[in-house]
Amino acid sequence: xxxxxxxxxxxxxxxxxCGTFMQCGGDDHQTPPSLSGEGEGGGEEDEGEGGEEDEGxxxxxxxxxxxxxxxxxxxxxxxxxxxxxxxxKVNPKLRFRPQHASAKKPTAYFSDFKASGSGTPYVAINGxxxxxxxxxxxxxxIENETVKSIALQDDYIWSTTPYxxxxxVRGALGQLSDGSFEAAWxxxxxxxxxxxxxxxxxxxxxxxxxxxxxxxxxxxxxxxxRWKPDYAIGAGPMLVYDGKNVAEENYWKEIFDCGGLAxxxxxxxxxxxxxxxxxxxxxxxxxxxxxxxxxxTLSEMADKLISLGCVMAVNLDGGGSSTFVGKDGVVLNMxxxxxxxxxxxxxxxxRSVPTAVIIAEQ
Numbered sequence: 373x374x375x376x377x378x379x380x381x382x383x384x385x386x387x388x389x390c391g392t393f394m395q396c397g398g399d400d401h402q403t404p405p406s407l408s409g410e411g412e413g414g415g416e417e418d419e420g421e422g423g424e425e426d427e428g429x430x431x432x433x434x435x436x437x438x439x440x441x442x443x444x445x446x447x448x449x450x451x452x453x454x455x456x457x458x459x460x461k462v463n464p465k466l467r468f469r470p471q472h473a474s475a476k477k478p479t480a481y482f483s484d485f486k487a488s489g490s491g492t493p494y495v496a497i498n499g500x501x502x503x504x505x506x507x508x509x510x511x512x513x514i515e516n517e518t519v520k521s522i523a524l525q526d527d528y529i530w531s532t533t534p535y536x537x538x539x540x541v542r543g544a545l546g547q548l549s550d551g552s553f554e555a556a557w558x559x560x561x562x563x564x565x566x567x568x569x570x571x572x573x574x575x576x577x578x579x580x581x582x583x584x585x586x587x588x589x590x591x592x593x594x595x596x597x598r599w600k601p602d603y604a605i606g607a608g609p610m611l612v613y614d615g616k617n618v619a620e621e622n623y624w625k626e627i628f629d630c631g632g633l634a635x636x637x638x639x640x641x642x643x644x645x646x647x648x649x650x651x652x653x654x655x656x657x658x659x660x661x662x663x664x665x666x667x668x669t670l671s672e673m674a675d676k677l678i679s680l681g682c683v684m685a686v687n688l689d690g691g692g693s694s695t696f697v698g699k700d701g702v703v704l705n706m707x708x709x710x711x712x713x714x715x716x717x718x719x720x721x722x723r724s725v726p727t728a729v730i731i732a733e734q
Contacts, residue, residue, distance in 0.1 A: 431699050432494055433733050435463025438698055443676065445666060451638070452665040453657030454696040454704050455680060456495045458731050460551060460650060467491055468547050468652050469730040470499065470605040472520035475507040477722040481730060482701040491734035496697040497642055497654050499727030500607035501631075501689050509726035511689075512544050512558055512568060512606030519568065521727060522560040523606050526588060529579075529630045539588040540627045541574045542608035543686040545644055546601025553646035555613060555684035557626075558599055558606055564591040570599035574610075574625035584627075605644060605688070605729055609635070611674035612645055612685035619670040619687070633690070638667035640694040640708045644729060645677045645685025653680050654729060656696035661713050662706040693723045 428437035437457045442450055458466045469490070471481050482496040500511020501524070509521035523544075529536035544558040556570035572595060576585040589596060609622035623635040640659035646652055655676055659667020668676065670687060677685040692709040709721040 429698070433463060433466070435459040435461075435466050436494055436731065436733075438495060440704070441676075445638075445672065449638075449666040450664060451657050451659070451668050451672070452663050452705075453655060454698070455653065455655045455676075456731060457680065458652040460652070463733070465733045467730075467732045467734050468603055469732055470513050470515055470603050471728045471730055472509065472513045472515060473726060473728075475502070475724040475726050477724055478695040478697045478728055479701050479703060479722060481728040482697050485730050485732060486701075491732035493701075493730050493732045494699050495654065495729075495731040496695075496701075497644075497656055497729050498689055498693045498695050498723070498725045499605055499729055502726045507724060507726050511542075511608075511727060512560070512604060513727045514546065514568070514601055514604040517600070517602050519560070519566070522566050522568075523558065525560060525562065525566075527627075527631075529627075531630070532582075536582070536584060538577060538579075538584045538627050540577065540608075541571060541589060542606060542626045543574075543610035543622065544568075544599075544604050544606030544608075545646065545684065545686045546599065546604030547652075548600075549602050552650055553652065553684065554601070555610060555646070555686060556599060557610065558604075559589045559593075559596075561589060561591040561593075561596075564598075567591075568599040568604075569593070569596040571596050574622060577627055578625055579627045579629050580624035605686070605727065607686060607688045609670065609687055610685075611643055611670060611687050612677050612682050615648075615678070615683040617671060617674040617678060619674040623670055633670075635670040638669055638672070639690050640665075640667050640692070641670070641673050641690040642688040642694045642696075643673050643677060643685055644688060645680075645682035647681040648683045651681065652731070653677060653682050653685070654696075654731070655680070656694050656705055658694070658706050658708070660708045662708055662710065663713065663715050665706075688729075689725065692721075693725055695722050 428439040510524045512523040513521040560566040609626040611619045658665035696705045
């Protein structure tokens, strides 16, 4: 299947760290109910594409499976989280709806979408990276064919002498007008009004070898094409491409180590992907010992998405931003800004984020 997938201030590198791990303000929201335990161990039992389909947690519409998982990791620690799989062929009324706002909590995205009359939301997760005060999105978001937010176009690595100026080309996942999904490395070209251009790789950057493109991509850069999805969410790095785990190599090529993404360590993470037959998959895992969960490395998150059938997938913001809202607008996981390590009785603390992903039924 085909995969089609300014200059910032000195503080922006530090702010990218904030986009992934920052402690945003805001009041605590809710104490979630105890889960029934359905799906416990699901990560070890997932059969992915072609396996017996898990019925998941109750209360979701046809075609939408939501479930929790517990995966045993290589050192016998565990990673706990939640995932959703939306099958648009089983239920054509399901919708993928990325959302952009000045900044609000995932539960507010959920409730505001419900109040808008655009459909019934069933899942909301956090979206891409952000920085600053007031908060500003640093990741691509396209809603109803309109670019609501462009990705970070350039930044600096200040730890080098002299500092290193770079132009990152980062992963995004979009849904086309025919309903199919594609993943691409995307750059918003300044010479064409900051419209998004898709590439089949992250181009000439590699933070591991400290080699970088000398100039920003343009609308005329070889291999690029105007990218015109109806809906899209970006962040990075690309985790799965052509069915292969490409997380670690793109962690370096999309220049995330200097930004504090901590891709080689286990952290709370969020990601989005699609299967060969057009299902949408979202995954959020806890980390930092919340609920006893160690979290995933980027490569482990990619493996998880592959186990769920994904042939393409993109990392979203992680750390304390990672939040999975289920039906009725209830946070199911334990975001890492929440005090304590036990879910029962905890007062969930969500971060305000400028982008989010909604799965709804229209």
